[in-house]
Every structure is written in structure tokens, then in C-alpha cells.
Amino acid sequence: MGDAPPSSDMRSICIIGAGPAGLVAAKTFLQTGQCRVTVYEKSHRLGGIWALDEDATGGFLHPRTPTNLSRFSVGFSDLAWSSVDIDSHAKGKLPMFPKAWQVGKYLEEYRRRYLPEEVIKYGMRVSKAEKCKQLAIGSKEFWRVTAIDVDGREERADFDLLVVATGFFAKPRPLQHSVDVQGQIDSLSMLHSSQYRSLQDLLPPSSQSLAGKKILLVGGGNSAGEAAATIASHLSNAQWSNDTTQQKAFEGCRIIHITPRPIYALPPFTPANENSTVFMPLDFNFYDLSRRLPGPITGNAGRVPETVKEMLHGVLRKTVGGDQSDLGSDALVASEGAERGTVQVALAETYAEFVRSGLTEVRAGRVASISERDGRVVATMSHGGTSNEIEGIGAVVYATGYSPSPALDMLHPQVKDALHFDESSMRLPLILEQWQTMSKAEPNLAFIGFYEGPYWGVMEMQARLVAQHWLNDQEVLTKPYEEAVAMLDLRKAMQDRALDVPQCWFGDYAGYMEEIASVLELQRNDGNFQERSGAVSAARYLADSDDRKEADATMHDLYDTWQSCTETGKYTARAAFRALQGNWNVHRRITSHNTTYPSGVLTGTASFQFRSPTDAAYDLEYLYIESGTFTLANGATMNASRRYVYRYSEPQDQLSVWFVKPASDLEVDYLFHDLAFASPADAEEAGRHIAKADHLCVKDMYWTEYRLPIQGIALRSFQVEHKVKGPDKDYVSFTGYRRPEKSSG
Template sequence: MAKTVCIIGAGPAGLVAAKTLLHDAPGGDSFKVTVFEAQSRIGGLWPSSREDDGGLVHPTMIVNQSRHTMHFSDFSWSPDSAQFPRAWRIGDYLERYRQRYCNNANLRLGCRVIKADLVPPSADNSDHSWHVQTQSTDGGTEEHTFDYVLIASGFFGQPHIPAAAKDRNLDIPAVHSGQYRTLEGLLGDPKVKSGKILVVGGQLSGVEIAGTIASDISSAVNSPGPRRNDFIDQATGKSKFSVHHLTQRPTWVVPLMTPVNPAPPAPYFHPLDLGQQSLERRPPGPLKNTQGHIDVAAARRSHEVFRELLRTDQSMFSPLLAIPPDVEQQPFLAFSDTYMELVRAGNITISCGRLDSLSGSVATTSTSEHIEDIAAVVLATGFKAACSLSFLSEDIKNTLSLSPEDLNHTVALAFHNTHHPAVPNLGFVGFYRSPYWGAMEMQARFLTALWSAGGPSSSTLPPSITEALKSDDSIARSLALRGDPRASQFPMGDYAWLMQEFAKALDLDRIPHTVQMPHRSTGPESTGEMNILTTARYPARNIDAARMAEVQLSLSNMQATALECTRGRFVSRAIFRSLLGKWNLQRTHVSRHGEQPSGRFTGTAQFLLREGTAHGREEEFAKLKEESGDPGFEYLYVEEGEFVDDTKNLRFNATRRYIWRYVEQDDTLSVWFVKTDDDRTADYLFHNIELVEPDQDNGTGWPAKGGHMCIKDFYDVRYKFTFQSVNLQQWSLSYNVSGPKKGYTLNGQYTR
């Protein structure tokens, strides 16, 4: 008779647990699965559509790991999907996954588990069971009995609000970062307000939400249309709002695309996790855990890895972001394409410290700094997981060593947070901070194998699981890390090591790449072929042909991306990202027509970030919205300065504007003219920027070219983009214009 399993939560963890119990139980065993989900939809954190804004994740948020990491082994993304999907696309992926693999599960939406009691063995049942009580959205309750309970409700139980922000008399709105959607939703009517938006919290969510809000302000101020009037000071034309970020410590901030090799001035780029999960960069032999307690030597080694990757200590963006070479504190990491340049541009101001108090519209920090003129507060202060276990009895909570105020080690569980030996028919999937999808899938496989064999104390356990449990110290490690000031940011364990340990316990092999992979670099520093870890490299045993085809497609997609990266794909994206902000501009103008001036221009060029607009490309824009729902970003380019022609004794102020656009679908970077009667609206295409394969030995950067025919006058456009790892260090732009009406050459140099 099939054993019954109650799964609590229908997010990624709950769905992969249901699929694994239904399809991957060893030896032909079977489970009868019921999934209870308190929301009216599946997906957990992940919204089901662009319009689904009731959850904890903004529907249009860009994820910080690529689709090559955010997938399950036997369900691939389509090859033309965005490398970093929007959040609602993750929800769509999960719905398709459910339809493919979970139709035989009894899915109960809008049904919350309010109590789960462990029932001791009886005359009718020699094993423990569970008595589960649920409540539907209409208030009705039901009673159920299950053999097993699997908790997959995630670590984001409820927002953590620091004491300094609780029950305060505020004149301003204050929300948790998971609630932010729009500026108007945060501020109310922006026409009658101004000031700073204070973001509190400096790890992943703090950096991401500060970058998001600053980007939203930039877009509101620099986009065409009447909305901008609500956000600008009518007297100065400048933004009424800015972001002030209160962070406890400097954090390494990594963009979503990183160099395949950071050394050359013309690097190739790939999604950051294709670099993070490159096994050829690890020492030979079995992997060792790089997370947990971080001593000084390990901290310095980790800092050096980031310093080598980024080729900066971050001081060029702000002294408060600088990480000195002798730092002993363990490193912290965040991901953002916009945060650093928005800090450098002044859109984000940083203070270091903790929030000490909030009163009226003033915040006081632990360093006694007073931050005044606050228009709103956004708390990026994490989540508490304890409420996700509220249905368990106090005895079981004590057995799990529940610590409600510990946001990282809320419970202490065995074998990489899968179970507790004292409660053998209770399991966990994805119940830790920042779980990788591959690790969740491995947890589900481990529990399926464990329960199929009779539990952790069974004499029929496979030898590999018996050995894994014998040497496991997960509970002791979790308890030791509580309150440890040197605990790593993600103390559960690094992803590659976790995958190795689960695979060893499950006696699974990591399958090889199916093509010859490129090298990161050539010469003495070469580490050999890329060896990139993805979930698809650990397929389940004895899967059918259809599932294996999905595995192979995922593997093929990743391999194709790795190969395309070494041919220049994503360089345009890296250029576009790094243009954000202000550049110093020196340009010479040499006319071949004596009556026209020749001279030099000195000034600045600003790339002002905003959401993509349709003007000038209405048909293409509609197609982008329909196919991907993601028109991307663009820049309003504003050039201002003084032109001097000493020969003709001319001196005058000059300005020009363009729109710069990047489209990921075809990896194109383009420049557009603005309308003569509306200098924020694109008119028509000036030119596409076509990259030219560089000579990696010339040490000068990525060449590019473009062209434009203006009636009978031709613009021959040349660029050179010089990188220092992820960041543009400098770039140049030249025009050679020839024709019956025009004849001149421009040579411009852009530096920070």
C-alpha cells in the first residue's frame, strides 16, 4: 500500500518534492502525495504573471542567478529564454513543471496547514503517523492523516522588522522590501512629497532594492511624458527624490555578467554563475566546504577571489564601499547591474551602521548619524522562518532546536537540512537561507530514498546513505554556527560541495559535458576546459527517454551559452551596463570645409537609466513585450560642455542628446536620434554598434563600428571600449563624416 505524504508549500521546493516522490522512488515504491498551499496559486515566492504583485517578489524583478542554475534537472528552459529571467517567468516555469510532473498529486490551493501532531504507533499502525488539520480561505477546517509530513514552505515566513522600526510614530510610510512595487505605491502622491527613500539593510536584498528604487527614480525623471513632472523640482528640473542606503558593512557587489577571464582589456563575458560554478577553478580531488565558520585566512582568500574577479577594491565607487586588502572579516556578497554606478553617480548615498531609531522623518544610526528629510523607509532586513513551523507542537520544535530569532539557523537538522533522526517521518526541502534549486532537488531525492528504505534507523538503507548518515555532523555544525561572529553569509554549505555530498549519498554520478568546452584563458595561466556545474549534470537514475531529453537540452543550452560567450556574446550587454552614470568627455573636431569650425569640446556625458520605450521601434517593441514581456532598459544620453575654436575665436556652450538601447534577444546595442521637439523621446535609428573581434594582444579593448547615411552624407562610426574586468575604464568614439554637405572628423575620449 502506498505511503501518504503531506507536503506543505507549493513553491519550487514543494513541487520538486512532489515530483520526486511520485516519479523517482527507488525499487518501484510509490507515495500518495497531497500538497497544501495557503495561497491561491502555486509558485511560493514566485509570481504567476506580470500582474501578480501580491507575493514577496516583484513580478518584474530580474533574478540574480541565470536560468542555467534556476532549473530542475529534467525540465529545461527554452533556448531563447532570457539568461536572467524576470520573476514572473520563474513562476511560469514552475506552472509548466507542475503540469508536466505533478498532475498525480492532490493539490489543495488556498488551504493552510494550521496544526500537525505526531501520532505514536498503535495497534492498527506500527509506525508513527501525522494528524494534520487544515483551514481553507473560507474558514472551513478539515482533518487528515498522513504517514509523512514534508515541510517545503520556505525560509521566508514573515518579514523581520528590527526593534528600531517597530511601533514607531512615523510621519512617513515604512514597508518591508518584499512589499515594494512602485514609487507611487511607496510614496503615495509624489507631487506633494520630496526627500530621501531610506533603505535599511546591506546584504542581498538591501543592495538589490536600493538599486531597484534608484533605477525607478531615474526612469521616472528621465522618461518622456507627463509623469516625470511629479518627480522633479519644477525650479531646478532635478529629481525631488534620492536613495539613502544604510548598510552595516561593505559588501562585494557583482554584476550579472562577469568576465570569462578578467585580465585582458577586451574580456569575454558570461552569466556570473557559469563562473561561480566552474569546477576547474577548484583544487583537485573531492570538494571541501568553503562555507560555515570562516577563519581569518579563509576570509582573506575569499576576499582575494573577489578582488581578482572585479580588479577593484570598490573605492572608485565610494570610499564607504572600499574593501581593503588586509580585511579580516568574512566577505559578504550581493548582485546588481545598477547599484555601483548609481552610487558613483550620486543617485544612492551610503551610510555605514545599524538603524538605532526612527522618529518623524529622521533616522538615527548606531554611529549617531542623523539622516533627515526621509520620505519613506524600506526595510531590507530579512525574514523569519519560525512562523513557517507554527503548526508543529512545542515538543517537536524543541527537538528541532527551534530558535525563532536566528534568521540563518532557525532549526538544526540532519544531513544538510533534510530531517531530524528523532522525528524520522518529518522531512524538509528548501528550508534554509538562499537554497539552490539543484540542492532542493537533491534534498527531495534523499528524503524519497530515505523514506522508501524505512527511515534513518532502518536496516535496509542503501550502504551509501548509511555511510553518509554515519559521518554527518549537520546538526552540530548548525548549532555551533548560532551566534558565531565569523559565520559565512550562506552557512548551509557551498552549492558544488552540497551537490557532491548528496550525489555520494545517493550513489549518483555527475555526467560529463557532451561537447568540448572552451578554455577560460590560454597560456601558462590556463586552468583547462570549463567544467561548469549545473543541476542537469546530476540526473536521476533510470529516468525515461523524455526526461533524459530534457536533461540533455538543459545541458546543451548551458554548453551553447559557454561557447557563445567566447565568441563575444554578452559583451554588448557588459558595455551597456557599465556606461551608466557620468563620463568626462574630451573631443576634437576637425572640419574639412574651411567655413565650418574646428576645435575642441570639453564637457560631460551622462547615461541616464530608464525603462525601455517604444518610440521609433513600435513594432519591435510590441514583439518584445509579447514574446518576453521584457523590453529592457535604455539610456537617455545627455552631453553638455563648451566648444572652443581658437582659430576663429569661437567659444560657446553645446549639448546633444541620443537614446542608447540594448536588446538581449539579439544582443544588439544601438544609438537613436531624439526628436527635435522632445529631447527625451527617441525619433529614429542613428546606428547599430557592431563589435569587431579584438586582437587580444593589442591591449586596447573591444573595437566596434557603425554607419549612418544622412541623405548623401555618410557617418563612419568607430568605437573602442576598454575594460578593467567588469567595468569600462575608458572608451572612445570617432566619426568620419563625408559627403556633399558635410566633411569633418570627431574624436572623443570618455573617462571617469
């Protein structure tokens, strides 16, 4: 475009960043027919943090990391996931929580459909965006943007309007910002949670073993819970796989998680009704429009009133099945009364049971310092005015969040000053309004997705709002929670660690979607849902230029999934599988009606040990290990043990049980049975979930029934009954499982 100011017939838009925010902004402006759009992307490909291949090793995310929310929240209004070719690895069906590399595929298809290739300039890092005026055209302002390619060559161009879509999580926050790391510690690995991929990343430079060592995990947010669960799952897999090298290298290794606040650990599927007979993707429950108060749905943000705080703690406790004291860690039990903070959540499916098992130990407090003494690494932590030392540390993983400030380096200090920029504020570096898009102080500058945890649907709404404002001069009143006074007060409360600051201060997804849709007068596309029922999806709110066919496909998929959950119990098997994880006390009574097969009682222990699936056709796997003492009817006793493998397949929504090989009890042999779960209506009537199976084993027929009284997401006891008949067998085996009692500590 050279140095000449843009012409007045078409508005020229510069967008910085080709992640989800930049792509949806570019598509939105192009479809108005009133804009020329240029997107600068510093990487060689689009996608932002999702710019990943299936086997990529760089980036903030492991390519197989699943999204925190379902595909109905991770997507835009007019591209259905069913239209994206994510190849044979999807096993025939779309995952409910796509992997990171699959999200990258989605974004590539979105670009292919809606953005001409020449719109995006790859390998161009914007180093400077200056606000300029030219006297020849009066006082009109424009932006002069300088971008640098990989060879250091500069390119300058002028634009009417500037959109920053660089993403909020610009750079991992160094551990040294919050912890006094004394000197250079070369004897162990210290890495940000975004850098962790496998246990090999934790090995010290001079050794190939962490046996008997502690992995110190620092942080109290969602990423800390995710990292703790991921590392624990890798440790569990190392212990229960056939890789003896891994077993020895990490034998006796465990995690010490230091968190300044209790966190509730939630799995991807949570109960949708009072008696936990229906399970749905957690965002279906979080953003169910029928749960909003009567009247127009409006958004909320900022500090949390005491009544709301208490209500949210109550909801979370009901969801997880209690106050978490049964996990055996005081650090996970929220205090009562005035000292209780806001709800903090980790979307980490396996976290809680790894805590209960002891593989992860949670301690309340903050790490003050890490130092090396006589070849030993020691961490000092503080809590409640006291200090304690942690020794035997073999690796440090810090989930200390990200600094957004580097994403703003291209802006002139005067521009940032006008936006109340505060580099020390990691959570609220700018003071914006209009649903966190703009400021009256800089009317030709907008931000898309520049806040903690941006929702894809909200990013699309933000882009529409900015386009409407710039192209149609539509003014919108500032919401009270975005007034500068309120925002500056919130920033100070964050810095003071006030107890009423929420985990996600701008997190009312349903409220913002409904609010902005009303302002923009978008078309509703509720599909088969009533207007005030079902989950929020970007496909429910359409502009005239959106592809209605794609939106309808998404809404059809959403409604079918919703109905399958409520009517046939879809994902109950997944919820049950998750609830089985960990350790159990076992009591089994065998009543035989045939003298050739003994009656008796077994007492002992059992565990469902998490490990990576040993068959790619399955998504999750446990090794079941049982041992105990079997007492015959005549009083004689003997040691008894058995092993099975439990598997879950998402495409089939199937929980199955498999025999292990007699000569190699870590390896799967053949199928024992597939479990068929009763419908939610039958579970409601029975007061528990029921799963049945039958199986012919050589000449013996097994009829099996599992009785699973799940409360919230928790399972504290369950029963399994086998009825067996054959030429030499005629008995009933009834086994009761109960969680070992643990006291907080």
C-alpha cells in the same frame, strides 16, 4: 484518508507547500512508485513566491523581477526552459534571467508534466502536524495533519512521513525588530523591500510629492542592494521620462542607504577570464567546475577561515575592478586586516553607478531609532561609537530580511525542541543535517529548501536524498560542518555578528551537487563538456526516472551559450552597456579637412541616464546627455550640447544608438547605428573591447569605432572615433571619456 493509519504497502507522504521545493519533492516521491503523495498549499495556486501573473500586484516579488541566477540554475533536471511556453512576451528568445512571472509559468508546466492534478490540495493551510502512535500496530509512528480551508473547515489525514517545503522566507521581518520606531508615524510610508513596486508606494498619505526628500533604505544584504538599485532606477526614470507629473513629484529626491557592512555590487554578467574579454552569466563563473581544486569535489559550509575570506575579497575586487573607493563612499570599501568581515554581495546591476552619481548615498552603520519631531521624521544612526541624525526623510524602506519561524507553526513544540528550534535565530532556526534535510531526532520528518537562498538543483538533490533514505533505509554519514556542535557554534556566531560568518552560510552549490550526486550514484550528463568543466546545472545529474531528452536539451543550450560567450563574445554588448552608465568628463577633438566644416576642441561633461525602455522591443535604455564648450581653431567659443538614446536588446544581444527628436529631446527619433563587437580573441589582441558601426546620414557616411578597456566590470575611460565623409564634410572626431575623480567619504 480518514483517521485510520496508512497501510504498509505504500508509504504515504504529506508535503506542505507547492512552491519549487514542494513540487520537486512530490515528483521525486511519485516517480519511485512506492508512495502516495498529498501536497497541501495554502494559496489558490502553486509556485510559492513565484505564483505570479505578469500583472500581479501582491506577493513578495514584482512579477517582472528577474532571477538572480540564470535559467540554468533556476530549473530542475528534466524540464528544459525551451519546453516552457512563456508566450510572445519573450520576444522570440528565452531570457537568460527569467522574470518572476515566467518562473511561475515554468512551475506550472512542471506540475502539468509530472503531478496529477489531484495530488495538490489548494486553499488548504496546514495548522497542525502531530506525531502519533497507535497501539494496534505496535510502536509505529505517523503524522496526523490538520488543514483548514478558506471557509474555516478542517480536514484531518494521517501520513507515514512528513515533508516541510514551506520555504524559508515565510514572513517579512518587521523594522521594529532591529530599529526603535518611536510612536506611530503616520506622516510617511514605511514598507518592507518586498512590498515595494513603484515610486507611488513611497508617497506619504497626505501628499502626492516627495520632492527634495530623502528615502531612507535600511539593510546591508542582497535585498538591500537590489531595493536601492530598483528605487534609484525608478527615480532616474521619473527625471528623464516625458511624465512631468512624476518629474515634479520626485524632483531632488535621493536615497540614503544605511548598511552595517560594505557590499560588492555585481551585475548579471561578469568577466570569465583575466583580461575581461569574455563575459558570462555570473553563475557560470561562480559554479564553473574547472575552478575547483583537483580531487573529488566536496562541499563546504559554515564559518569562513581567514585565508578563504581574504581570497574571496581578492576575487570580488578583481571582478568589480578595484576596492570601490572610486565610487566615493567609504561605506563600500572593505577594511583591511582583522576588522574585515566576510564578502557581502548585492546582485544589483545599476547600484554602483547610482552611488557614484550621488542619487544613492551610502553610509556605514545601523539605524538605531526613527521618530517624529514637530512634523519632521528623524532617524538616528550609530557607527563606530558615534551617533548621527538624518533629517528630511520622506519614506523608509527596510530590507531587514525574513523570519522563517512562521513556516514552522504547524509543528508541535516538542518536535521543534528536538530540532534545537530557536525563534530568535532568523538565519538558522533549526539544527539539521544530511545537507539540511533531516535530523536523527525526528526520522520521519524532512525539510526541502529550508535554508537561506536555496538553489533549485540542491532542492532536487535534497528530495532524492530523502526518498533514498526513507524508502531504501540508506544512511549517510553526517558532514563535519553539519555536526550539531558546529551548527550551534555557527548560530551563536551569527547572533554575535562574528566577522567570519558568510552571507550565505550554506552556499557551496557546486560542492553540494557533486557531493550528493556521488552519494546517490546518479548518472552524469555532461553533454559536450568535460566532467570537470563548464557550469553546474541540475541537468548534469540524473536519476533513472528523469526525462533524458529534457536534460539533454538543457545541456545543449548550456554548452551553446558557453561557447557563444567564449568564441563570439555573446553578452559583451550587455557588459559594455552596463559599464557606460553614469557621469563622464568629455574631451573631443575635431580635425576637419574641409574649410566649410570647423575644426576645434570640446570640453565638457556627459552622462548616460538610466530610464525605462521607451520601446518594448528593447530591454535597457539610457538617455545620453552631453554639454560643454566648443573652442574653434580661431579661438572663438560657443556652448554645445547633444543628446542620443542608447539601447540594449537581449534577444539580439545588440547595443544601438539613436537620435532624439530635435523638438522633443526626451523622445527617440531614428537609428544612428548598431554596434558590432569584436570577438574575444580580437579584444585580447587589441587590449580592449572594440565595437564598430557605419551609417549613412543623408549624404554623409559615418565610420565609428568605440574602444572600451573594461577592467573587471568597470570602465574608467573609453574613446569614440567618428570618421565622416560627404559632399560638405571630411573630418575625424575623436572623443575621450573619463570618469570624474571621486574621493571616498
